[in-house]
Each structure stands twice: as C-alpha cells, then as structure tokens.
Amino acid sequence: MRGERGAATTDISTVVRHSALRSSLGLILAKGAQTGSGFAFWIVAAHAAAARDVGLTTAAVSAVLICAQLAILGAGSAVIVSVGRGEPPARVLDAAFGIVALASTVLALGYLVLELTVAPETASVSALFWLMFLLAAITGTMGTVMDQALVALGRGASATLRYTVGGVVSLAAIAVVAWQAHPAPVDLLMACWTLGTAVTAVIGAVQLRRLIGYRPRPTLRPAHGRSVLMLGIPNQLLTLSERAPGLLLPLLLAHMVAPEAAAYWYPAWMMAWAAYTAPMLMGIVQFSEGVREPDRLVATTWATLRWSLAVGGLAAVVLVLFARPLLHLLGEQYADASADALRLLAAGVVAYAVLQAYNAVCRARGRYMEGIAVGVTLAVALCTAALWAAEKGSTAMALAWLVVLTVGAAAVGLRLLAILRGVTREVR
Structure with missing residues (x-):
C-alpha cells in the first residue's frame, strides 16, 4: 500500500x-x-x-x-x-x-x-x-x-x-x-x-x-500521526502565543472593565488586524522557504521583512488616514471613541512585522521554546498594559499596546540579528 x-x-x-x-x-x-x-x-x-x-x-x-x-x-x-x-x-x-x-x-x-x-x-x-x-x-x-x-x-x-x-x-x-x-x-x-x-x-x-x-x-496511524504532532504542537503553541492578546483582550475587557470598553476596542483592533495580516502571512512563506532552503534563510528573512513593511505599511497608512470614516460606519460614538486608537494600533504594524520575522526564523531553526517563551511574555505584557490603561479609554489602551509592542519588537529584533549572524557563520 x-x-x-x-x-x-x-x-x-x-x-x-x-x-x-x-x-x-x-x-x-x-x-x-x-x-x-x-x-x-x-x-x-x-x-x-x-x-x-x-x-x-x-x-x-x-x-x-x-x-x-x-x-x-x-x-x-x-x-x-x-x-x-x-x-x-x-x-x-x-x-x-x-x-x-x-x-x-x-x-x-x-x-x-x-x-x-x-x-x-x-x-x-x-x-x-x-x-x-x-x-x-x-x-x-x-x-x-x-x-x-x-x-x-x-x-x-x-x-x-x-x-x-x-x-x-x-x-x-x-x-x-x-x-x-x-x-x-x-x-x-x-x-x-x-x-x-x-x-x-x-x-x-x-x-x-x-x-x-x-x-x-x-x-x-500512530506511527504517522506522532511525527506530525511532535512537529505541529510546538508550532501551534507559538501561533497561539501570537494570537492570544487579540483573542483574549475583548473578553478580559468585557468581564474586568466594562462591556462598553470591549465594544469600542474590538472594531479598532479588527481593522488594525487587517494591516497586521500581511506580516503574518508573509511569515508563513518565510518559514516554508527557510525550511526548504536553510542556506538562504538570512536573505529570505530580509526580503520578507522588507515586503511585510511595504505591504503592511501601505494598509496601515490607509487606516491612519481613514480611521474616522471607517469607524463612523459603525456609528458616531465609535468614531469619537476609537479613531485615535485605530491610528496608534495601525502604527504597530512595523513592530509586528519584526516579531513575525523573528517567529518565522524560530520555526525554521527549531527554536520553539525560545519563541514560545517570548510570545507568552509579550502576550501577558500587552494584555496587562492595555487593561491597566482601559479606564482612560481606547486611545490610552492603544498607546499602552503600541509602547509594549515596540519595546518587545526592539528586544526581539536584537535577538533576530544575533540568530541571523550565527546562520551566516554556519553557511560560511
């Protein structure tokens, strides 16, 4: 057979x-x-x-x-x-x-x-x-x-x-x-x-x-499924650490702050996610190419990061320029409460692109535990900062989110450079 x-x-x-x-x-x-x-x-x-x-x-x-x-x-x-x-x-x-x-x-x-x-x-x-x-x-x-x-x-x-x-x-x-x-x-x-x-x-x-x-x-068949799960579960945990803040924060806001806080945050976040999607999808391709051609991982990473910033950045510019009209489709109160929050969240696409490039390299190099640890730490920090600022409104939440994401991306970026330098030495 x-x-x-x-x-x-x-x-x-x-x-x-x-x-x-x-x-x-x-x-x-x-x-x-x-x-x-x-x-x-x-x-x-x-x-x-x-x-x-x-x-x-x-x-x-x-x-x-x-x-x-x-x-x-x-x-x-x-x-x-x-x-x-x-x-x-x-x-x-x-x-x-x-x-x-x-x-x-x-x-x-x-x-x-x-x-x-x-x-x-x-x-x-x-x-x-x-x-x-x-x-x-x-x-x-x-x-x-x-x-x-x-x-x-x-x-x-x-x-x-x-x-x-x-x-x-x-x-x-x-x-x-x-x-x-x-x-x-x-x-x-x-x-x-x-x-x-x-x-x-x-x-x-x-x-x-x-x-x-x-x-x-x-x-x-256990013999076939075991290898899939051994490779898949660490990747799944890394993916969940990436997505957890966006999935959990509306629930946390609704139960720990007020349903209205979740209502004003969620539309801004979902529109910003449209810009974040470009680095996320490009990260999947970067991961695939890095596994198939490990000798070209460095070149692939830089090329993918440039295009992530270009495409995601273009989407972010559109969101920044049209934040109020887009949110106004939901109602005047949404535009008043969340337009500035959407602009701040859209600016986070740069940091998110760096994070996705790092995670793709961790996947390609088998550094799952490192990537998961970073992802969980950043997820906790993002949710904590946003909840801490929630009483001051969606704009304060978005600012706290952007600051934490940027600081995290800066640290991750330094680690990414170190990993890529190591890959370059291996290739030579």
Whole structure:
C-alpha cells in the first residue's frame, strides 16, 4: 500500500515553484478576498434575516473559527517542515488530515453540547443548522492545512482562487436566499456560509491533486500521526502565543472593565488586524522557504521583512488616514471613541512585522521554546498594559499596546540579528 501511494504521487522535485514574493502576495490577496466577501455576506444577511438569527449565525461562525484555530494542532506547520525536508507529501498529508478531521469533529461536538447546556434556547435551532456548523468546522480546519501544504509546495498564490471562488459562492447563495425568503431562516444563513467554506476546501483538494497527484486518504496511524504532532504542537503553541492578546483582550475587557470598553476596542483592533495580516502571512512563506532552503534563510528573512513593511505599511497608512470614516460606519460614538486608537494600533504594524520575522526564523531553526517563551511574555505584557490603561479609554489602551509592542519588537529584533549572524557563520 505504501508503494502504491508513493507511485500515485508526483515527485515534488518536478513541481514548478512560484517565488516567495508571489506566494506571499497571493496569500494576502486571498485574505483580502475572504474578508471582502465576508463583509458583503453579512451586509446581505443583515437585510435578509431577523437580528436574532443573524446573531446566532455570527456566534456559530465565531465558534467555527475558534474550533479551527485549536483543532489545527500545528498540522499545517508540520506539513511545511516535513515536505521541506523531502518527506513524501502523501504520507504527511494523510496523517495531518486524519488528525485535524478528528480534532475538529470532537471540538465542534463539544461546543454543541456546551451551547445546548448553557444556552438552552438554541435547542430550537434546527438540526440542519448544527450539521452545517459541524461541516464548516471540519472543512475549515482541513482547508487551513491545504493552504499551508500548498505554501510548502511553493504555490501559496493559489489561495487567491480558492478564497475568491468560495466567497463568491457563499455570497451568491445568501443573495438567492434573500431573494426567495424574507426573513431568511437561520439554518439557511448557516448553510450559505458553510457552502463557501466547503467549496474553498474542495478547490484546495483539486489543486493538490493536479499539482502532485494527491488524493486525500486521512489516516490515524500512530506511527504517522506522532511525527506530525511532535512537529505541529510546538508550532501551534507559538501561533497561539501570537494570537492570544487579540483573542483574549475583548473578553478580559468585557468581564474586568466594562462591556462598553470591549465594544469600542474590538472594531479598532479588527481593522488594525487587517494591516497586521500581511506580516503574518508573509511569515508563513518565510518559514516554508527557510525550511526548504536553510542556506538562504538570512536573505529570505530580509526580503520578507522588507515586503511585510511595504505591504503592511501601505494598509496601515490607509487606516491612519481613514480611521474616522471607517469607524463612523459603525456609528458616531465609535468614531469619537476609537479613531485615535485605530491610528496608534495601525502604527504597530512595523513592530509586528519584526516579531513575525523573528517567529518565522524560530520555526525554521527549531527554536520553539525560545519563541514560545517570548510570545507568552509579550502576550501577558500587552494584555496587562492595555487593561491597566482601559479606564482612560481606547486611545490610552492603544498607546499602552503600541509602547509594549515596540519595546518587545526592539528586544526581539536584537535577538533576530544575533540568530541571523550565527546562520551566516554556519553557511560560511
């Protein structure tokens, strides 16, 4: 059987790789397409359905994203490392898909049980709604693995097609539902959103088959899964340390300060995250290229950092210039409370780009414990500083966030220079 799988898969040395820049920009365009189509989806949904049903759907979608973030277990990063080292892609992908399919199913079912326990009113939602929730969690998690597998193969730019088509399909579906039924039922709202996620995953599977002849056959064989988890979990912990402040701070604000503080902070943070996404996605490509060509890690790091600053900086300039009009879309009070906060958060893209470059080098060099320790320390400092300043408003919070992030990036930057100097000496 092992021989048959090897024969059915194209030799990856024959795969024509795209440049790191093309992969990076393709990922950024894909994220833009996903964000734009998602924004349009919720605009249509808000006009087509009752506010309660839209709220239930957005809560379920948020839960899907959280489940996917946890269920990935670093499998995508493990694929990047394994494929970069020359291991057979089919065996690695089968193990990765088996792990994330099981993990996402367990987490989604666990959330369903928790939801029905703490919020019995959701029991009135149809079985179709929760079936779509389960399908979205599984396909969304597997789609993330496909994204990183294609990055490992030098085809990160293919994400643009996947997310554009998936977004258009989801948007077209909700438009048809809005035309045929008013108000639109909640289960159809969830089905429309899930359809886009599923289509994105299916296109990813087709792309992998055309590129290397791979057909998904998820497996839970311990021998294969163990190596994926050993590589994946440290990467997952590093990723969680990166994302924790943004995920946790709104919850901390709502429970420790006031719901209003969270309400004014969250829109500014989410808009700033649009600029931070560029360094984050480019860091994934930097990591992949660093594993595949360790001798070029220094050059790859500097090139990626320059483009992260250029693309992320451009997005940050737009946010700085249009902070008030963008927030005004949510209401005058949001613009008054958070426009300056958004400008300060947008300025943090420079520091965030340095942090992402450092984390990518830590991943490529196997310095997981160092990266995790730095990430956890910085996450605690960011949340503590923001909470300390919360009573003075969103602007004070953003200033505290920017100061801590900048100081952290300066320290990390010095460490990054030391690591890269060591790599240069090794190459010589």
